[in-house]
Amino acid sequence: MNEDHYIKKIDRVTSILVQLQSKPIVRAQDLADKFEVSVRTIYRDIKTLENAGIPIFGEAGSGYSLVDGYKLPPVMFSKEEVLSFITAEKLMQNFSHESLDSHYNSAMEKVKSVLRNSEKNLVTDIENQINIYSYQPEKTDSIKNIIPTILESISEKTQLKINYESAKTEASERIIEAVGIFYEFNYWYVMAFCTMRKDYRQFRVDRILKIIKTENPFHQEYGKVADYKQKSNTEKVQVKLLVEKKIMPHIMNSMKYYGWISDEETENGMLITFETSWIDEGFPRWLITFADYAEIIEPEYLKDTMADLIQNISKKLK
Structure with a gap:
């Protein structure tokens, strides 16, 4: 086997290790599709990691994960990856919702903490050279952590009780089952099944006056938020x-x-x-x-x- 083959294998095995660090379970077929190799090759790569002392739990046909509690050294980033982080951070500063800002900033600080000194210097040198110009309406949300609350309800499959103000400034109380969130025309929205209307509705997040995550579970399996965005009983x-x-x-x-x-x-x-x-x-x-x-x-x-x-x-x- 030539040198190029070994370099490709090292890169692939390293990338598989990153996948194992970032996901609770990783399927061999998904890895094979990602790296455009056979499933048998992925099995051999997993064996290579195990032989190197990485404690991997799982088996062929189901999926793999790192043994719970195992810690790996910080991941090293390439220069191109660091530049993408800086650009993404600038975008987040303009388009993120205020209830996510502190969490994102904290996460970025952790990412920057594992950068090498040369990479940290790169961040310092380049971050002032990138700017995003966009119109943003005045933020009027009065509820702390509103989007994380919505996302938690989706993850836990529990209903939300909201007080919502319509465009006509009419307030109403709704019980909703959140499907997902989306950003459109400078506003964040939650797509949800409204139990009162018995239909899918989108609610602008800044018009939610109060939100409570109830203990009432819902059992409907919802798909992607895009699948429901156009669903409505309203005549078109x-x-x-x-x-x-x-x-x-x-x-x-x-x-x-x-x-x-x-x-x-x-x-x-x-x-x-x-x-x-x-x-x-x-x-x-x-x-x-x-x-x-x-x-x-x-x-x-x-x-x-x-x-x-x-x-x-x-x-x-x-």
Whole structure:
């Protein structure tokens, strides 16, 4: 076997050790897929680690983990990994929720504590050269650790009792079963099954006035949060717009939020199809931002809605 083969094996075995450190159980098939080798090769790599004195619990066909309580020396990071940490930290400073900030900062301090001196100097030299510019609304959350509380309820499969203020400033008490959280248009949301509405709902985190993690378990097995984001009993209306191609780069990021389904290039522009439940308010107000570059194909009554909206705006400008 050549030298290149041994180097690849050393890198792979080291990476397998990192996987064992970071996960409660690791399947041989998952490792084989990750490193693009056979399962038999992974078995041999595991044997190599065992022969080196690493106490690994498990067997072929089920999964592997480090024996509970076994501690390994700190993991060494490459220069490229350190640079990715710095960039990720800058992103977190702008897009993280305040209830996560202290926990993330504490975790990053622990990561930085195991860096070599040369890597620490790299952090010092480069972190002021990276900046993320973004608009962030004023944070108004009054509940400490609200997102960790939501995530704990998902992990423990227990219901949450919340007091929630709607966009119309109407407060209500809900019992929810949280599916997951997501970040969209500068706000954090929790996707959940609302026991009162008997349907899936998304709640903006900053509008939750009170949250209590109950002892009531739920038994429904929920999938990924993306699987439920579009689920709702609210009736959706199909909208078709013919949009000038030159405006597309300016609206592409927001189209999905307003129900984008598909788009098709035609001789006269881009024919875009939406399905939206915001046909009365949200969609027309978004459409008016580029209405001079768009033609409404359907529904016909959306033209009347837009005409009324434009007329009302005109009156305000006189």
